[in-house]
């Protein structure tokens with residue numbers, strides 16, 4: 001690959017995803033979240049997945065472990081995946097926010113906006129055919145519309161996200177289905193349509209791609225954090241942690 005060229009092969013895209021993951025580890029776009037998080041929960045799974053899930057934001061367990069959907073909702077997600085013959089390692093899982101909102105409060109609009117370019121870049125690099133948005137936050141963000149999940153669930157639509165066209169498939173959030181049997185039944189029925197959706201041809205991509213989203217000028221780490229170069233060594237440390245976590 002030459003400088004300035006977009007990553008194309010699966011290996012190139014995986015390497016670019018790793019670099020993005022390392023970049024997010026030092027993110028301070030949301031000062032409150034950067035000050036309270038234990039980890040940045042970038043996302044995990046198959047970096048070349050046909051199916052991607054996008055949830056809301058990490059909870060306490062995810063924040064501890066640096067991996068999305070490791071709590072009760074994640075176990076349900078894994079069970080439903082198993083019922084259609086897929087494993088967690090076959091799909092890519094991410095969230096609208098990469099950091100846990102304190103006390104699990106709702107993500108703020110400014111936080112969702114701050115994190116949006118990371119998510120769009122993840123979509124661009126993983127190149128999924130189908131994206132399941134889990135619940136209201138992810139669905140409203142990606143559709144850029146306030147229509148709620150109760151009206152939209154189970155209805156696929158073609159959608160351009162950044163520079164990628166995907167089949168967007170909103171479904172209920174597994175956390176909401178955990179304690180509501182009727183919602184679980186609906187979620188299961190929507191899941192059962194996924195194999196057919198995945199069997200459809202990949203959506204056509206626009207030939208004339210616009211420029212990628214401009215890189216933002218991220219705030220520098222606080223001065224008290226130390227000498228110049230510390231951010232870089234922090235990145236290197238994050239890189240080795242990522243290898244250990246074997247996120248993708």
Ligand code: URA
Pocket residue numbers: 055056057058059062067068069070071073074095175
């Ligand atoms: N709920 C989410 O939306 N995301 C997680 O990672 C965990 C629970």
